[in-house]
Amino acid sequence: MNIHIPRGTQDILPGEVEKWQLIEKKARELCEKFQYKEIRTPIFEHTELFLRSVGDTTDIVQKEMYTFQDKGDRSLTLRPEGTASTVRSFVENKMFGYADQPVKLFYMGPMFRYERPQAGRYRQFVQFGVEALGSADPAIDAEVIALAMSIYQSLGLKQLKLIVNSLGDKESRQAHKDALINHFKPRIEEFCSDCQNRLEKNPMRILDCKKDREHELMKSAPSILDFLNEDSKKYFDKVQKYLTDLDIKFEVDPNLVRGLDYYNHTAFEIMSESEGFGAITTLCGGGRYNGLVEELGGPETPGIGFAFSVERFIAALGAEKIDLQMDEGIDCYLVSLGEEAKDYTVGLLHKLRREGFSAERDYLDRKIKTQFKAADRLKAKYVAVLGEDELKANKINLKSMETGEQKEVPLDSFVEEFKSIVKH
Template sequence: MINIPKGTQDILPEEAPKWQYIENQLAEIAKSFNYKEIRTPIFESTDLFSRGVGDSTDIVQKEMYTFMDKGNRSMTLRPEGTAAVVRSYIENKMHGHANQPVKLFYNGPMFRYERKQKGRFRQFVQFGVEAIGAENPAVDAEVLHMLYHIYSSFGLKSLKLVINSIGDVESRKEYKEALVEHFTPHIGDFCQDCQNRLHTNPMRILDCKVDRGQPAMKSAPKITDYLNDYSRQYYEEVKGYLDELGIPYVEDASLVRGLDYYTHTAFEMMSEAEGFGAITTLCGGGRYNGLLEMLDGPNETGIGFALSIERLLLALEAEGIELDTDERLDLFIVTMPETMRTAVKLIADLREAGIRADMDYLDRKVKAQMKQADRLSARYTFVLGSNEIETGTVSLKEMTSGEVTDVRIEEIAAHMKERK
């Protein structure tokens, strides 16, 4: 027997409605903020991610699914969405569009070869947004508002929005130098990854899960002490907008994002629900002011976030929230062998009229068919026998109340819609 690959999952029919509900709601919220959907390929040139995500990141070094295609080109299954969206923005010259900034959202599978954990898979589904073409604290606030609105719209209460500023390029340069000076005397006590990052990307050391308990980690310099005037003012304006919008947040000077292209605003949404798990992060994002140029694009800036639908489902479970996914069948037709041809045509007409309908295909007895209708939670059912066809009338039974109404066959759809 061939089994499912490790770190992946089948979304079975009983779970699929939750996914559909979530994905539809995410798309509607994004559209209400005037974000448009973009769909990019599932695989891209490896160079896109090594340059855009960063050679020093765990994603590029350890987690990417990379292969050589038949043209001897290195290709990678996308590990995240931002780099691909930015590649499309550049390639399709969206910076020349009349409407700016360009506001986009995406939803689809991503792939990372990492250790399987609760709520984390090697193939996972990510919803994300990107606003490209405006460096304005109000845009940052808009993105954070959308993020908070998304989680709140599902009824989640145990939320914590954590924000920080990691400054502009000038601020980060001075800060990185301070980190190298601070960590150099202690680097021998750190893991090999941190030792490798000391001179390539020392900010990534702060994001290390292995060495988080090291004393040198707790005494490390804070980026907020190295922000220049512009970065500090930008951060204050972002917080001012959040206060105006009534969005609660917590500042954490140690928060850095794991990708190389972030500048200024960085943020994470956490779940504080009991039983959610040791890894509390639901979502992360931030502003990127160098990514487009890094990918040979124009000198434009963007901000965005990406959330895992798997972890959103975990948060809903932790807070005991049931989604309103009504998958009940509208109608089940109980058939007889002699009325099968008529039933096939009738059910086709009802489906085209927007009625969720099904029927028996196994020549079961009436009693067995009624049990099937009950298992399917059908709202209505009726028996279609020779007599019903002759009279042109069926006895439509409402399954919850048991009420029976005689209805002309040609009026079934209208009658059900009216009662619904």
């Protein structure tokens, strides 16, 4: 039987997986500096969660969710994004009662969307995201954006563009919604069926349509910025001021519409401007969602967050030809000659590893020359050679692969000597 990997998924093999680990490590380190703590939620949730939080007019809910009935006839869905699960956990575990507010969280893990696979887009993809819950201060909007930019820049990305917009408060959004309905309604039959369905429920989503993006009514659609009330304007002005204070360059794009229904006030995206990255340039998206906690049964709690796909992060690194230096090699490779010496290296290898060294030995009874080639492939800093003669003399020959220098070391104190030599 010849079984293949499902369409839209990938195997991440040794040699490639180290890139993922490095991105995850950098993201964790920066989250620690910014005081965001990790949260881990289930891979599947009750379907109702995403219907209520993501919005039933979104492509995610209408077309992309992996939904199934379990043996108890409950409708469950593989999570398509991370915010809804994080907020559900925030409410269910009463994190709004924590002494330290806002509650600042990050998550990382697989998400699932049934969409057409293409470069950098998969049906199972890994998403990293953060959520800050409990503060309506525009300064935390700037902090969240700064964290996202810092993660990308920490691995050398330079061809980045940050765009921001304000979706306004409830009052501003309603005024804009009415204006959009009046604008599109007379000619809505010229738009795709999705846009027609969204007209009354969520006309702002029409602006995000990929099929009708070139329609003349798109270019002349009313801008949300013209409908911001005084409070919303002040809020957006503060966010822009703080970004300027942080030396973060940005552009205001009134057509930026996040794909989920729960956003208001600040919305933002980080794009790759690298040549050859592809037609879809968005790397990261996020924004404020001041009504989501209440929608899921919690108290009135403002929130803001972002998420990015690790796959697209890696694609952006490739587009900028950034070669991540990850494999630093192992500390020591044990070469053995003869049955007794080979047996002895089993325990010696374990002692090295127990002391914190990365070490390896031969398991295929290869000749000494082939063992040295294996050490080269593993980028071993040192090779320790043990033969029958060395074993009888209670010695082991240690060679620096960088300098070629060799020295004999007493076998019974080799690990201690090795510690002092490499200053591990």
